[in-house]
Amino acid sequence: MQYTSAVGAGKLRRLRRIFGDDGRSVFVAIDHAAYMGEGPPLGEPMREIGAGRPDGVLATWHLARAYAGEFARSGLVLRVDGGSSEIGEFPAGDTSSILYTVEEALKIGADCLVLLGFPGAPDEEKSLTRLARVCAEAETVGLPVMAEMIPGGWGRAVPWTVENVARAARIGAELGADIIKTMCPGPPEEFAAVAEACPVPVVALGGPKMDSEDELVAVAKGIVAAGGAGVAFGRNVWGSEKPRQLVERLREAVHGPEAG
Known part of the structure; x- marks a missing residue:
């Protein structure tokens, strides 16, 4: 019999809460209001998203606390960085x-x-140092870390090419992250180069609102076909008129028909 350390066992159990047996996951990002002051609608839309049973939700402290019951069957990915908003001049x-x-x-x-x-x-050293320190601390208690890697930052100091996105993903893993969240730098098939370059699971973020939900589902299918570990979609889900049904469609796209 092989034994796993308590810390290793804790991390394994937590990762299995947010990834299926196929190693894939559907995350719904609902953490936007912490810096936007608006975004994911409260109340029934939150309950609808929870009823769709995403594998995980990227949530703020408030949403994690206020909707604990609604999201009890989904893994909680807590946003731990921030401290600035878009209400005033963008930094x-x-x-x-x-x-x-x-x-x-x-x-x-x-x-x-x-x-x-x-x-x-x-000023890359600020975010990368934060990431490394959080990974080191989380490792001591068996808590996984997802790094949202944005090459050049939101100001695009470097172009979001396949090469730069792949390098950013690798850097996040090397600093200790267990999961990488990053953009798809082009058509879904181009995500293959990002996934191949990274030694940990990589999920694609959703970005701006897409033209249709059919397009969104097709992107999710393309991401996993290219070797991605799933998706982390936000406004495309919480902005839907029927978020529960959309989450269920994404689950089928990522995990297959048996997950519907």
């Missing part, structure tokens, strides 16, 4: 901080942490 550089400790995340029931990394940005 030119990295002004984020770590908002919650690993211990606090465990108290609210987090299965994973998520924070940003900006390799290639003029």
Whole structure:
């Protein structure tokens, strides 16, 4: 019989809460209001998303607490960085901080942490140092970390090419992240180069609202066909008129018909 350390066992169990037996996952990102002050509608839309049973939700502290019951069957990926908003002038550089400790995340029931990394940005050392320190701390308690890797930052100091996205994903993994969330740099088939370059699972973010939900589902299918571990879609889900049905469609696209 082989034994796993308590820390290793904890991380394994938490990862299995957010990834299926096929190693894939459908995440719904509902953490936008922490910096936008608007976005994911509260109340019934949250309940509808939870009823669709996404594998995981990327949530703020408030949503993790206020909708604990609605999302109890989904893994909780807690957003732990931030500290600035889009209400005033958009900051030119990295002004984020770590908002919650690993211990606090465990108290609210987090299965994973998520924070940003900006390799290639003029002040890249700020986000990359934060990422490394959070990964090191989370490792001691068996808590996985998802790194949202944006090459050049939101200001696109470097172009979002396949090469740069792939390099950013690899950097996130090398600093200790267990999961990478990043953009698809072109058609879904181009995500193959990103997935191949990274030693940990990579999921694609959704970005701006797409023209149709059929297009969104097709992108999700294309991402996993290219070797991606799934998707982390936000406004394309919470902006839907029928979020529950859309989550169910995404689950089928990522996991196959048996997940419907």
